[in-house]
Amino acid sequence: MSTFDERKQIRQHRREQYVRLKNECSKMFPVVGSGKYITAPVITEDCQPIRNPVVALETNLGLYVKRTDRTLLFYNKPENLSKLQDILSVYAWIDIDVGYCQGMSDLCSPMIILLENEADAFWCFERLMRRLRGNFQCTETFVGVQTQLSNLATVTQVIDPKLHQHLETLGGGNYLFAFRMLIVLFRREFSFCDSLYLWEMMWALEYDPDLFSLYEELELNMEKAEGSKGKSKPTQKYRKYERENMKIKSVDAPLPISVFLVASVLKDKSSVLLHQARGLDDVVKILNDMTGNLDAKKACIGALKLHKKYVKAKTHCNSKSMG
16 A cells, blocks of 8 residues: 655665665674685684684675576676675575574575666565565574475375385485475575466465565564454455465464475376386486476466365365364
């Protein structure tokens, strides 16, 4: 419900805020804002590696930056690699609970390519991470994305029990072979353009008018909540995927469409996996062979069909349990 002038004012405020954050960050990470990026261990005058953890972080981050979308001409320019490292460094500095994790550069790269202004790219990435950071949160025994992998196992068991049983027999019941697809949202499985097309379709299908509350500051959330008290939610404002989710009477949060996209890919390769996979290495090879050859629109259509089937099964189970 914002106006053009309000959005312009917000954009300008965020650009100024990013400059301040970047300046503060550069005091701890001197390479930030220097136009450079580090890809080799930093050593002392007597050729001993510097053990400073800050330097180690910048070195590791620089290596990931160098490997990101290396086939794209955009990253032939050092200033673009430096921009990617700066954004990731500032994010790692402000998100102390998660920091930088492998895979974030794949999510950030499209923002830099599409948005010329570095601050705009940073805030776009930061808002995306508000949605995805749970996948990167780790403990000694748990990685955040395991929740989605567990959900994927549940969905596959419902829509293709034979395939699920086969994967379990091969020792793949934890679905770790799908880790990369979920952690970087199919950036490696689809071409660059198709992956962006896929992202747009995913987020459009998942649109929920209250999604705003996930991305804005606390005071804005409270104002919006006050203004919406007692008001019914018109379902026509929800997109197709979310309207289907509303049919399930459950206290649990709805599964993201990304889970059903992976399930769609597995379903499409079900026959090959059942007949050719004799071990987890075969499963990984079959899935890796699809890299760059998947159709984004087909995958989304397949995901919606599987989601509808899953919703129907869940609704039926809920009805039986209530009866």
